[in-house]
Amino acid sequence: MKKVVVFTGAGISAESGIKTFRGGDGLWENHRIEDVATPQAWIADRNLVLEFYNQRRKQLYEVEPNQAHIDIAKLEKYFNVHVITQNVDDLHERAGSSRVLHLHGELKKVRSTIDSNLIYTLDGWELKDGDICEKGSQLRPHIVWFGEDVPSMNRAMMITQTADVFIVIGTSLAVYPAANLLHYAVKATNKYLIDPNAELPYDVHDFNIIKSTAVVGVHKLLKKLIADYV
Numbered sequence: 180m181k182k183v184v185v186f187t188g189a190g191i192s193a194e195s196g197i198k199t200f201r202g203g204d205g206l207w208e209n210h211r212i213e214d215v216a217t218p219q220a221w222i223a224d225r226n227l228v229l230e231f232y233n234q235r236r237k238q239l240y241e242v243e244p245n246q247a248h249i250d251i252a253k254l255e256k257y258f259n260v261h262v263i264t265q266n267v268d269d270l271h272e273r274a275g276s277s278r279v280l281h282l283h284g285e286l287k288k289v290r291s292t293i294d295s296n297l298i299y300t301l302d303g304w305e306l307k308d309g310d311i312c313e314k315g316s317q318l319r320p321h322i323v324w325f326g327e328d329v330p331s332m333n334r335a336m337m338i339t340q341t342a343d344v345f346i347v348i349g350t351s352l353a354v355y356p357a358a359n360l361l362h363y364a365v366k367a368t369n370k371y372l373i374d375p376n377a378e379l380p381y382d383v384h385d386f387n388i389i390k391s392t393a394v395v396g397v398h399k400l401l402k403k404l405i406a407d408y409v
Contacts, residue, residue, distance in 0.1 A: 181408055183258040184342035184367075185251055186360055188265045190349020190374055191393040195242045195270055217325050225317075229306055232320040236286050236304040239268050247348065247393035248274035250401045257409045258344070263335045265350060265357050267322055280338065282331050282357050288321035332356055339363040344404065348373045349393045352380060361386075369407075371400060 189197075214220050215231040252275035254260045262271050262279045267286040271279045291297035291312035298321055299312070310318045323329055335357075339345065345364035351374075352358040361383050364370055370386045372379060373396035377388045389396040 180257075180259045181343040182341055183254055183260045183344045183346065183404070184263065184339055184364070185254075185260065185346045185348065186263045186265075186339070186350070187251075187271070187348045187393075188350025188352075191245075191247050191397075192266050192268050192270055193349070194247065194392060194394050195245045197238065197242055197268060197270075212325060216322070218327060221319060221324075226308055228320070229308060232286065232322065233305050235267075236301070236306075239286055240304055242268075242270070244270040244274035245394055247397040248276070250397045252276045254401065254404070257405055261338050261342075263338060263360065280331055280335055282323070282329055282335060284320070284322035286320070286322070289318040290321045292316045292319050329356055335360060336363045340365060342367045344368070344408075345370045346373065346400065347371065347386070348397060350374065351376075352378075373397060373400065 210231060214224070215228055221228050248270050251260070251262060251271065255275070255277060260276065260278065262276050263282060264271060264279060265282050267281065267284050269285065269287055287301055289299050289301050289306055291314060293316040294312070294314055297312045297314065299318070306318060306320065308317070312318055339360050340363050342364055343366065345367040347361065352361070358380070361380065371389060372386045373389045373391060373393060375390060375392055377390050379386055379388070389400065391399070
């Protein structure tokens with residue numbers, strides 16, 4: 180069974196109604212990134228950071244997976260599919276994908292501020308100042324903030340290295356180290372980039388570009404992959 184690795188970014192979730200965090204003005208929901216998504220922000224104004232992610236989490240409970248998420252999950256009937264995502268939502272899992280690796284954390288999870296191995300699924304959408312782990316420390320969003328290491332990156336590179344087909348969907352390829360994954364798809368004989376504004380880095384050339392939304396592009400590619408390989 181061929182191994183298909185799907186690498187997704189904010190564009191796929193935008194079609195479910197999730198706002199892409201970084202707007203054209205460089206702000207996230209009218210906040211500077213430095214004020215809500217860095218370790219320094221957590222120290223400077225914990226309540227602002229908590230409220231920012233509470234609102235993102237609340238919105239997540241109000242949206243559903245779109246057809247692109249569903250079509251990716253359908254690929255598991257025919258291929259060994261691994262999803263690597265920059266997104267912190269759970270829409271891939273809710274659509275039925277069984278192997279999902281989150282590079283930048285998970286919005287519905289929280290973790291201890293003194294022991295990063297203590298990770299919990301939050302009951303509901305609200306994390307409050309004073310909510311503590313079993314060791315007595317404040318809980319924080321289980322999110323990889325700017326300036327923090329990406330602990331799942333090595334695993335993502337290993338998965339990508341063994342892909343027969345590599346598909347990139349809905350990402351600007353501007354966030355590193357995640358964007359470096361393109362250079363690890365060395366075994367893949369077929370590579371695809373699906374995005375309305377698809378543009379490859381200057382040193383990447385061997386991708387088939389599909390300039391469309393995730394919903395349209397993934398559905399088109401699903402039919403092609405089944406025809407070519409099944």
